[in-house]
Amino acid sequence: MKIAFATSEAFPYAKTGGLGDVAGALPKALAQLGCDVKVFLPKYSSIDNTKFDLSYCWPIGEMPIRVYGKTHNVNVFTANLPGSDVPVYFIDSPEYYNRPEIYTNDEDEDERFILFSKAVLEALQRLKWQPDVINCSDWQTGLIPLYIKDNYSWDRFFDPVATVLTIHNIGYQGRFPQETLYKAEIRPELFYENSPVEIWNSLSFLKTGLMYADMINTVSETYAQEILSSTYGAGLEGVLHYRINDFFGIINGVDYNVWNPESDKHIPYHYTKESLHRKIENKKYLLNAIRMPFYPEKPLIGIISRLVKQKGFDLIQSAFNQLIKLDAQWVILGSGEDQYEDFFRAAAYSHPDRIYTYIGYNNELSHLIEAASDIFLMPSAYEPCGLNQIYSLRYGSVPVVRRTGGLADTVFDWHDLLYNGSEAGTGFSFNDYTPDALNSTLYRAVKTFDDKTTWERIMFNGMSQDFSWEVSAKKYLELYQKAVKKRRG
Ligand code: ADP
Numbered sequence: 440m441k442i443a444f445a446t447s448e449a450f451p452y453a454k455t456g457g458l459g460d461v462a463g464a465l466p467k468a469l470a471q472l473g474c475d476v477k478v479f480l481p482k483y484s485s486i487d488n489t490k491f492d493l494s495y496c497w498p499i500g501e502m503p504i505r506v507y508g509k510t511h512n513v514n515v516f517t518a519n520l521p522g523s524d525v526p527v528y529f530i531d532s533p534e535y536y537n538r539p540e541i542y543t544n545d546e547d548e549d550e551r552f553i554l555f556s557k558a559v560l561e562a563l564q565r566l567k568w569q570p571d572v573i574n575c576s577d578w579q580t581g582l583i584p585l586y587i588k589d590n591y592s593w594d595r596f597f598d599p600v601a602t603v604l605t606i607h608n609i610g611y612q613g614r615f616p617q618e619t620l621y622k623a624e625i626r627p628e629l630f631y632e633n634s635p636v637e638i639w640n641s642l643s644f645l646k647t648g649l650m651y652a653d654m655i656n657t658v659s660e661t662y663a664q665e666i667l668s669s670t671y672g673a674g675l676e677g678v679l680h681y682r683i684n685d686f687f688g689i690i691n692g693v694d695y696n697v698w699n700p701e702s703d704k705h706i707p708y709h710y711t712k713e714s715l716h717r718k719i720e721n722k723k724y725l726l727n728a729i730r731m732p733f734y735p736e737k738p739l740i741g742i743i744s745r746l747v748k749q750k751g752f753d754l755i756q757s758a759f760n761q762l763i764k765l766d767a768q769w770v771i772l773g774s775g776e777d778q779y780e781d782f783f784r785a786a787a788y789s790h791p792d793r794i795y796t797y798i799g800y801n802n803e804l805s806h807l808i809e810a811a812s813d814i815f816l817m818p819s820a821y822e823p824c825g826l827n828q829i830y831s832l833r834y835g836s837v838p839v840v841r842r843t844g845g846l847a848d849t850v851f852d853w854h855d856l857l858y859n860g861s862e863a864g865t866g867f868s869f870n871d872y873t874p875d876a877l878n879s880t881l882y883r884a885v886k887t888f889d890d891k892t893t894w895e896r897i898m899f900n901g902m903s904q905d906f907s908w909e910v911s912a913k914k915y916l917e918l919y920q921k922a923v924k925k926r927r928g
C-alpha cells in the first residue's frame with residue numbers, strides 16, 4: 440500500500456507536541472509493515488539544510504502555486520526520517536514558513552496551510568507517484584480531502600486516491616473568516632449555514648476535512664467516544680455522529696528507539712526494570728544540575744507540557760495551596776499561555792528548594808525529567824492520546840492523570856485494581872475535574888511512594904507495558920484499506 444502522510448510536524452524536523460512524535464514514528468512503522476510511505480512537511484526556517492543534509496528535489500522542480508490570487512514559486516527538498524528510508528518532502532515557501540514559530544497568529548495563517556495542502560497534491564502529480572491513501576493530520580491539512588474531490592478532480596490521477604483525516608486535537612479547528620474561501624479557492628456555494636465547510640459563520644478547515652475525508656480517526660478509543668458528546672466535541676460532535684460509520688479510535692504508539700531509559704542518549708544513567716535502583720542517579724544528577732537539594736525519600740514530581748488550559752493547569756493553580764503542602768519537589772518544563780508561565784515562574788521563585796521551572800522548549804531536558812522524576816503529573820481537562828504519560832510508564836516515572844481520553848486508556852489506577860484483587864496498577868487517576876480530586880489523588884501517590892516495595896511494583900508494572908507502534912500501525916493499515924474501498928466503491 441502507498442501512503443502519503445501530510446503533516447505540519449514530524450520529529451526530528453519540526454515538533455511542538457505529540458503530533459511531531461507521531462508523524463516521526465508512524466510512517467516508519469508503516470514502512471516496516473511493507474508500505475511505501477512518503478511524508479510531506481512544510482520547510483520551516485528552523486529546519487536547517489546543512490544540519491539535516493537536505494537535498495533539492497529535481498524530479499519535482501519549481502512549482503508555481505496560487506494562493507489568494509498570488510503565485511508563489513515553491514521548491515521541495517528531501518531527506519529521510521532518521522533510521523529509515525522513508526523520505527520526507529519539505530515544502531519550501533520562505534514567504535510563508537520563515538517565521539520564528541511553526542504556528543502563528545499572523546493574518547495569513549490560513550494561507551500558509553492552503554499553500555501546503557495544494558503543494559502536497561502538486562508534488563504528487565509531479566512525482567507521478569499515486570498514493571492509495573493520503574493521511575491528513577489535523578486542521579492544517581483538512582482541505583486536502585475537499586481539494587481531491589473538487590478543485591483537483593479534473594486530474595484523473597486523483598480518482599483512486601483515498602483520504603483519511605486523523606484528529607489529534609478537536610479543540611483546534613482552523614476557523615477563518617468567510618473571506619478565506621477566496622484565498623483557498625473554495626467554491627462560494629459550498630458555504631452556507633451548517634454546510635460541510637461552515638461552522639459558527641466561519642470556514643473550518645477541520646470540519647471540511649471531517650466531511651470530505653473517506654475515513655476519519657482519532658488517537659485513542661476513549662477520546663473517540665468522548666468527542667461524540669457536546670462536552671468534548673467542541674461543536675463538531677454532530678459532524679462525527681453524521682460520519683459515525685467511518686470514524687475510529689486508534690491509540691498512538693511510542694518510538695522506543697527514542698524514548699527508552701535503556702538507551703536514551705540524553706540521560707546520564709541508563710536503567711531497565713531489572714536495574715531500577717540506577718534511576719535515582721538521574722534524579723541526583725538533575726537536582727544537582729538545577730541546584731535543588733536531593734532528598735531520596737521525597738518524591739520528585741515532573742511536568743512536561745504545553746502550558747495551556749487543556750492540560751489541567753487551571754486545576755493545578757486552584758489546588759496549588761493544597762498541593763504545595765505535600766512533601767515533594769517539583770520540576771516543570773513547558774511553554775504556552777502567559778498566565779501559566781507567570782504562575783510557575785512565581786511558584787519557583789517563592790519555593791526555590793521545592794520547585795524548579797523551565798519556561799521554553801527543551802528536548803534534552805524533557806528526556807532528563809522523564810528519567811529523574813518519581814511521579815509524572817498530567818491532570819488534563821481533555822487528552823486525545825497524550826504521549827508523556829506513556830513515556831513516563833517506560834521511565835518508571837509513575838503517572839498521576841485525570842481519567843480522560845488516552846490517559847484513561849493507558850494508565851491503570853493502583854488502588855482501583857487492588858480493590859479488585861489485582862496488583863497490576865501502573866499509576867494513579869481521578870475522574871472529577873476538581874482541585875479536591877487532583878489533590879487527594881496526588882496525596883495517594885505521595886503516600887504510596889513511602890512504601891518502597893509497593894512503589895517499585897507500580898514502577899515495574901508501568902515499565903513492562905508495551906505501547907510500541909506495531910499494533911497501532913496495523914490498525915492504520917486496516918483503516919487505509921477501508922478508505923480505499925470506500926473511495927473506489
Ligand atoms: P500534546 O501533543 O497535546 O502537546 P503529548 O503528550 O501528546 O501532548 O505530546 C507532547 C510532546 O511534546 C512530548 O513528546 C513532550 O515531551 C513534548 N513537549 C511538550 N512540551 C515540551 C517542552 N517544553 N520542551 C520539550 N518537549 C516538550
Ligand code: GLC
Nearest residue numbers: 457458607658823824825826
Ligand atoms: C495532540 C493531543 C495529544 C496527542 C497528540 C498526538 O497534540 O493533544 O493528546 O497525544 O496530538 O496524537
